[in-house]
Amino acid sequence: MRFSVPADHPSLPGHFPGNPLVPGVVLLDRVIEAVEAAARAANHEPPGHLRLPQVKFMQPLLPQQEARIELDPCPGPDPAIAPGQAGATRRWRFRVLREETLLASGEITAQSAVSGADPAEPPA
8 A cells, every 4th residue: 555644734743843754653544544455355344443562663754755555464363263264364564665665564453353352362
């Protein structure tokens, strides 16, 4: 998914006055949009509650610069799905890039609507 943040985005005047940078929370919002779009493209329901257990920001994104998000599904158990039964991806590794420069990376997980458990954690 490609995106850019317009120069008039409401978060920019305070981050930082005279030298605006796109806030990390805006990048993460775009990552969430990418996960939801990937779920729809795979004919799955969009994930409900999402967690970001690991995020690292390496380089800034400036307003109007184009960036892209790459998602890699992570196989793993989903406590809402019985063992051996196929189910939707519940974890993804993501990268936010400007051309080939890595801006941010991390992992995003969907919590099970049935149990509220973290799908990255084995059930107790």
